[in-house]
Amino acid sequence: TEPLPAVLDPLRSPAACKQFEIAKGDLDAGFAEADLVVEGTYTTGHQEQLYLEPQAAVAIPREDGGVTIHGSMQCPYYVHAAVIRALALGRDRAVIVQAETGGGFGGKEDYPSILAIHAALLARKAGRPVRMTYDRHEDIAATTKRHPSVVRHRTGVTRDGRLVAQDIDLVYDAGAYTTLSPVVLSRGGIHAGGPYACPNVRIRARAALTNTPPNGAFRGFGAPQSEFAAELHLDRVAEALGMSPLEIRRRNAYREGDLTATGQVLRESVAAVDVLEAAADASGFERVRAAHEASREAAGTGAVATWVGHRSATGIGIALGWHGAAFTGGGEARLASVASVELSADGRIRALAANTEMGQGARTVLAQVTAAALDVPPEAVEVIPPDTSIVPDSGPTVASRTTMVVGGLLATAAAHLRTDVEAATGQPFAASYPAYVRYHGALRATEQFHGFPGISWSDENYRGDAYPAYGWASAVAAVDVDLDTGAVRVRSVVQAVDPGRVVNPVLAEGQVEGGTLQAVGYATLEEMQVAAGRYRNDRLSTYLVPTTLDAPRIESILVERPFSGVPHGAKGLGELPMDIPAPAVVAAIHDATGAWITDLPATPEKVLAAIIEAEGRGREAGR
Template sequence: MHPEPPLIGQAVPRKEGRDKVTGRARYVDDLVFPGMMYGATVRSPVARGRIRAIHFDENIPWQEFTVVTAQDIPGENCVALILHDQPCLAAEIVNHPEEPVVLLGHPDKHLLEEARRAVRLETEPLPAVFTIEDSLAKKEIIWGEDNVFKSFLVEKGDVDSAWARAEIVVEGEYETGAQEQLYIEPNGMIAVANPDEGVTVWGSMQCPYYVHKALVPLFGLSKDKVRVIQAETGGGFGGKEEYPSMIAAHAALLAWKAGRPVKLIYDRAEDMAATTKRHPSRTRHRTGVTRDGKLVALEIDFVIDGGAYCTLSPVVLSRGTIHAAGPYECPNVRIRSRAVATNAPPHGAFRGFGAPQSVFALERHFDQVAKACGLAPDEFRRRNFVHAGGTLAVSQVIHENVDLPQLMERAFAESDYHAKRARFARENRDARVKKGIGFAAFLHGAGFTGSGEEYLASVVAVEATAEGRVRVLAASTEIGQGANTVFTQIAADTLGLDPELIDIAPPDTAAVPNSGPTVASRTTMIVGKLVESAALGLKQTLVSSGLPGERGGPEGRPCTSEEFQRACAEYIRKHGALRATCQYAPPPGIKWDDEKYQGDAYGAYAWAVYVAEVSVDTVTYEIRVDDFVAVQEVGKVIHPVLATGQIEGGVAQGIGYALYENVVWREGRMVNAQMTNYIMPTSADVPPIRVFFEENPYPFGPGGAKGIGELPMDGPAPAIVNAIEQATGASITRIPVTPEVLMEALEGVHA
């Protein structure tokens, strides 16, 4: 099967697909090193307390074990990220359940587990805080001066004077729960570390350079003495953005002390209980509209629970804040947002990164506002959608040719929305199983926020060998989303080459430049553009030294692989290495004010309207999603199968977020840290997920592409809960809508 160029737009086979379907792909737990031992982590039994003593049961032959505590850390005891507030191993105070305190290493996994259970931490409990409201009320100060990691204030127009012009004011409060990323491959790392050679780690991760950044100060080593290599990674979804730094640090500390390679793999329960989850949130809305449904004022108070340490909460809060007012034009907006501390394990990155929380609140709330205006939910949206030339809450002028009414019409046509809504309204009255259809409209910004991409200043290199093979060098990781394949398509098209001639270098900080973290829907749009530019640079170098033809081959045809190989060999013979690099530069006209939080928050947005159809059993309180339509505009679709797969997977996670995935907390600890009682959607639970793209190429993306990875996480929850409201009349304001939540709501309705 040889696809004809251009490859962009075609479903070429996944680059590493053959290894994955045959079981040959090597994930971290599949790697074995000579003399390797295993690591285990002893964790805090309490939410907050002072460590009094560590007791080692005398029945364990401790001389056989490597034991590491905070005292063994050669450098700074922190996991370096934004702030340095999170210790790598707690020394005196523990601030959340499952906080790492002691590390154990032994060649026998089973003895290791016995030993782990034989270490007892004696702690003096300190008062702890477990809810957003208690944290805000400073019931106990557990972090900094006021428990607040970060706050933002976005102001547009003059909200205070606008209320006088509002004919209808609608208030609401919305809550979202934590959500576990639940990648099927648990976290894990292998480290080789000693003072002579430095530290090398292999593992499951999204961001090799984040791990690198964390290991350098921990060991007090120079950057060139730390090397981080990504193994094949079995899903991330944000869950392998920041926490792998902690596990790499632990494996490396054990290896450093033991003088042997150490493998540290979490089992499922440990992974669920100890690592990051999506931030729980609480959002208050106050919305002023005219009687004919035009927005006058939007006031939003958005709070997320960051857990015990800062980690990425300021950035999650930023994205949640900017997305909180959605794809709507309102002249007067105030968004106040805060990320607060509680004594739970730190919450972290998860696909959508704050946006699913604030979008849920907005899109649920706007159904209530529509109702208060006596308008259909779609008509209310239509009257307030932002158009090209309009401005978002952060005063960003939209230069994209966005057509939200058209996306909505398409979504309604594909889902038969209007006819079904009318029919369900007629038929529900006497039905035990009531049906509903609802939707959500939203946007999702691609890439780092504001000046973030400039700050990252990502670099990609493309090099060619004398044999005419091309290697793309980037730290961006393949985590299932298809980065390897998309980079191959982009490089092959730019160079006019067969994709078989393109190799993607394995992410290894000793070998690839820092193309930034694999997060924020940035890999295709931002890094892919750098791949395109670097490949173009390589081609220009060859053309200027005699490769025939302006566009690669003679008379504009793509050069043959023989011509390319000859040109590469010739160039390398004459000049040495053939390599081009490209560093990120912002598209022209992008301006962002970090103080006022105004300006071009993102270079481009993906735009979407999702429709969900549900059945609600009013006796068993079971909810099923019967049909799901996802319509989006994401620029040019580079790979239709991968792009559709991204949307379908995100929608399934969104269905879980809305209905099933309930993290049960007891004093800061997840008590259902098992797949048996934390329920994600199975093949029997998902509806047909029908995905449609409208293509509107973005001039600054590779081949016109924008980011899509996070987008599908934002829309399903509000669309589903809006549908539940049509089915039952119950105005549910929190997710997940478990049968218990629905029962409470319906009892209320019936009372």
């Protein structure tokens, strides 16, 4: 039998691992009301997580037939579930210990389970410890990437810039296996309209299966793809109206009381306008953009912006985004995470949770949240390293949930512990807990998550409260473009974010800076080349990422709008800064050149081709 032809194009795939539709209002009536309809198609490619430490696991066989595994991972209990299923073990015969991990960015959410199973099987067969560590080539070749996407927008708008209809189609390339594609697509689809009020919306989303390497989790989890399309398309709508990109966002950005495409009422902590104005003010967006326009008019250069050297131009762009905190819909309630705070027999305060330290500062933040609830200094709290034989299952370190959800569990458990100690001693906890331990022994308080109050969601029809809260971000990027080569240099990015109440400002700024630089790479450099269903550039010599020499000046602005659903008011920050610098960079390229880049990354070849096309249109218009 002849083999069937390979399916490499997601738009041609007959199979999907997930598809759904979100509908709100009357789409036909919305387009009938519109004074202008704008259409566009936007595409993005793969992105490699490129964590510093590659995938690694050590499996140690036990005399009882079980196994202990130490590994580089984000989700110890995910690995635990996979290992006991694959090896047919009882829960207590597999122990998973997270080794402090050198970066993850989503790439160590699901794949460590595969490596752990391989190592465990080899250890069982050999009867000896087995270590497996991928080299960089193996790691890039084997692991999942950010999903490529094709997003089509058709938008109806009134003359005064009010959105009245959004018709959006998303197709994400899942690759050959399902992995996490259904939930990645869910987040991408829910965020596809951007943080804008529109009465009539239809979003159709599909995760297509192709004969290519599977794709999975990456920081942002589907939102960067759909928000790139939403933001760039809104800029094109603004240009068609003769309106500034800042003004159209001001007029349409969500406010408290607005209704999302899923029918969720945004009741609190809605900071879209706040972050937009903060980023615009700090960057001087309106002043700089007006100067560019004046320079163009004075020079008679049409689309080409302010000259900064021989055949080069500078531009500025703005974007606005949102990111749902924690798992989509009822995911957190189903997970039923557990965390504990205890006074040990030797008088130590211990925070027990399975969430992992990967360089993002989770251990520090969880200690601070616990300490604040107990009114003790953070250094008095010991956060126990994740070990499934010691810590409860507080869920995975994903979805911007660690500070908000797990921090909330620890804060609540700590408050219960404090109440019990103070009731027994009649003294403040900080002064009395050593004496309590001497007279009463160890004490533990455990808290389980049962869902956020007032949250209702339907997985069947994508209606209701998609997330308990949203983080908000706005980015302004400034770029220089070489008009002869298409090379883009990102000079600066100002990003204002609202992660709720900030627990640790230094770590928060670090998250913004890291996410911004990762997004700059996504926008300009990072491109996996796929041929015949395989990666061609699976080495660091051929997959380009920003270095320190490529890093722009990054300014982080923290806008705090606390969320009342958790004791400490945090909403999460890990993914939010990744979502919208890319469209800001591409908008800045347009401001500099008049060219629209609708396919990420904006490599020199693509930029130069777009410049030539834009200059050709300019010459035709001038005839």
